[in-house]
Amino acid sequence: MxxxxxxxxxxxEDIFFGQVIIIWARWFVVLGIAAVLFxxxxxxxxxxxxxxxxxxxxxxxFYVHGSYLLERPVGQGLIVITGVVDLVIISLLVLLGPVxxxxxxxxxxxxxxxxxxxxxxxxxxxxxAYTVLTLLVYVLVCLFDIGQIEGREMFVRLLTLGGIGGLxxxxxxxxxxxxxxxxxxxxxxxx
Amino acid sequence: xxxxxxxxxxxxxxxxxxxxxxxxxxEALFVDVDTTSEPAETDYLCPYCRRENEPASSFCIFCGSPxxxxxxxxxxxxxxxxxxxxxxYKDLAPKQVVNSRKELxxxxxxxxxxxxxxxxxxxxxxxxxxxxxGQIVIITFRWLIIIGALIVTLWTLAxxxxxxxxxALVTFLLLVYAAVNFILxxxxxxxxxxxxxxxxxMSLVDLILITVVIAIQEDIFKSHVYAYYYPALMVLAVAxxxxxxAVYTVGAIVVYGLMSSLSAGAEFQQILSRLLMMAAVAFCxxxxxxxxxxxxxxxxxxxxxxxxxxxxxS
Numbered sequence: 001m002x003x004x005x006x007x008x009x010x011x012x013e014d015i016f017f018g019q020v021i022i023i024w025a026r027w028f029v030v031l032g033i034a035a036v037l038f039x040x041x042x043x044x045x046x047x048x049x050x051x052x053x054x055x056x057x058x059x060x061x062f063y064v065h066g067s068y069l070l071e072r073p074v075g076q077g078l079i080v081i082t083g084v085v086d087l088v089i090i091s092l093l094v095l096l097g098p099v100x101x102x103x104x105x106x107x108x109x110x111x112x113x114x115x116x117x118x119x120x121x122x123x124x125x126x127x128x129a130y131t132v133l134t135l136l137v138y139v140l141v142c143l144f145d146i147g148q149i150e151g152r153e154m155f156v157r158l159l160t161l162g163g164i165g166g167l168x169x170x171x172x173x174x175x176x177x178x179x180x181x182x183x184x185x186x187x188x189x190x191x
Numbered sequence: 192x193x194x195x196x197x198x199x200x201x202x203x204x205x206x207x208x209x210x211x212x213x214x215x216x217x218e219a220l221f222v223d224v225d226t227t228s229e230p231a232e233t234d235y236l237c238p239y240c241r242r243e244n245e246p247a248s249s250f251c252i253f254c255g256s257p258x259x260x261x262x263x264x265x266x267x268x269x270x271x272x273x274x275x276x277x278x279x280y281k282d283l284a285p286k287q288v289v290n291s292r293k294e295l296x297x298x299x300x301x302x303x304x305x306x307x308x309x310x311x312x313x314x315x316x317x318x319x320x321x322x323x324x325g326q327i328v329i330i331t332f333r334w335l336i337i338i339g340a341l342i343v344t345l346w347t348l349a350x351x352x353x354x355x356x357x358x359a360l361v362t363f364l365l366l367v368y369a370a371v372n373f374i375l376x377x378x379x380x381x382x383x384x385x386x387x388x389x390x391x392x393m394s395l396v397d398l399i400l401i402t403v404v405i406a407i408q409e410d411i412f413k414s415h416v417y418a419y420y421y422p423a424l425m426v427l428a429v430a431x432x433x434x435x436x437a438v439y440t441v442g443a444i445v446v447y448g449l450m451s452s453l454s455a456g457a458e459f460q461q462i463l464s465r466l467l468m469m470a471a472v473a474f475c476x477x478x479x480x481x482x483x484x485x486x487x488x489x490x491x492x493x494x495x496x497x498x499x500x501x502x503x504x505s
Contacts, residue, residue, distance in 0.1 A: 017482050021475050028471035032464045039460045106461045112421045113471040120479045152343050153415040160418040163335045164425055164472070171328050171429050175483045178324060182487045 010176070011123055016073050018121030023068060025117035026061045026086065029110045030054060033093065036107065053089045060085060080126070086114045087134055095141045102145030108138060108157060112164055119168025127172070131165025200239065201292070317484065318432055322387055325430020325480075326379055329394060332426040333372045336397070336419060340365055368400075391435065394427045398443050405447070411454035417447060417465060421472050428476035440473040 037050035060082055067074050074082075094105045115134055119127040135158055142149055199206045201218035236243055237251035237258060244251055248258055344361050347353050375393065401419045408414035420443055428436045444466050451462050 013486075017486055018479065021478050021482070024478060025471060025475050028467060028474070032467045032471075035467070036460045036464050039463075107464065109418075109421075109465050109468040112468050113475055116425060116472055117475050120475070152346050155346075156339060156343065156415050156418050159335065159339045160422055163332065163422045167328055167332055167335075167422055167426060168476075170331065171325070171479075174324050174328070175479075178320075179483065179487050 011076070014121055014123070014172075014176075015076055015079060019064065019068055019073050019079060021120050022079065022083070022114075022117040023061060023065045025113035026057060026064075026082075028113055029086070029090070030057045030061065032110055033057070033107075036097075053093060057086070057089060076122075079122070083114065083118050083130060087111075087130075087137060090114070091137050091141050094138070095144065103142040103149045103154070104145065108161075111138065111161055115161060115165045116168045119165050120172055124169050124173060127165060127169040131162060131169075134165070135162055198239075319387065321432075321480065321484075322390055322430055325426070326375070326390055329390065329397075329426045329430055330372060330376050330379060332422050333368070333393075333397065335422065336401075337365055337369045337372065339419075390430070394423075394431070394439065397423050397427075398439060402443070402446055402450070406450060410456065412451045412457040412462070417451075420447065420469050424469055424473040425476045428473045429480050433477050433481070436473055436477050440470060444469055 034054050037054065038047070041047045041050065064074055064078070064082060090107065090110045093107045093110070095102060097105050097107050100106060111134055115131055118130045122130065138161070139158070142154065198204065199213040199215060199218055202213060202216040204213065204215040206213050206215075237254060237256055239256040240251060240254045242251065242253045244253075244258055250257055341362070344358055344365070348355075348358050371393075375389075398420075401416060401423060405411055405414045405416045408416070424436075424440055424443065427439055431439070447469075448462060448466050451457055451465075452459075
């Protein structure tokens, strides 16, 4: 029972300390999306449609960042929800985006920091689930364009995307072990 | 400051007879030797030159400093700085006082330098530990690259555009790379991780290899190999100090940015988004490393103080 409580506390602390990473990752993505969209505007409609995902991500991140700065960081539930919103928005951009679409879109690169940040702060099961979900959604989006898919390129994208989630989660586990060891030595009686 | 001024024993600027500290240098000034005893012979010692005066004297006959009355000595105000000061210098003449102060300052400086050295040693140890723990992630990433590249090479062999000689060379190089990584892995498993220099060089080789493979493609901008930069930058950012991570990341961004921009058919927005995400991945991984470092050290202190760690999640 005690170990369960300690683990729950550890997960909460992981989210408390680590959520600044997901916040920064999202700011990078917002900047990237804004740059791609605004450098590609040809009509007023493009600008209006392009503004929607940027605004949604910005508002969401302002809330999370604000809560963090007020030392009331959001909980695990909200982190998962915002992570799913990120995934949906990036996938919609890949599916309908202004710079190539589906497999031809290069906007899949926005998945990398989000998957990495999620792997760094969430428990292993959640991180793996999020990585797999991202891969599935991306494959699904590309399947709309099945004739254009180049197998080797798709393989490399999925390998690196899965790799970054897996390596992030692996490092998270190493750090947890290291932290526990440090705490153990600090709490042990001298001698 | 009153009209009855005398020089500060440290800086020589004039100070008032009621001043406890020099207004110029902050030096605690002589006031009394014993704050509890009844007026005695020592009451007539000059507070500045420590020579004996006549009981009725208001001023020191040797140096002209004002002599204090016994009422002033019995002040109830606590003066720890003065007490300490007097304890150290009570039996010393002015010149000796200055010399002793210098020695004390030297000692203090020595202690500060020793503390600084201790901190540097601690920092170095942390860097070595980070490298040792991060090495296995770098080695795992390298397996990922090798397996991925081997699969792509074999895949290419099955296509009509395959150039057998070129694919054979690539396969050979990959096997050499795998052998080197295997050596690094065995060293790690035998608990004697590679030296920092070797790890830095190997990570640089990883980045150079990715860049070279991109550079030899017909269309650099369209080459999909750049996707390997993301895990490569991530693994080095979690293992290396921030400065080295920054140098490697900026180097990779500049080289890839220039190469792909100069390629025919390059699209600026797409290159920008690729480069921005490279920076994002390296930044996030480096930030995580720093957060974990702070957590380890900060939490350990909390536990040392006897607490169980506050509930920071609320």
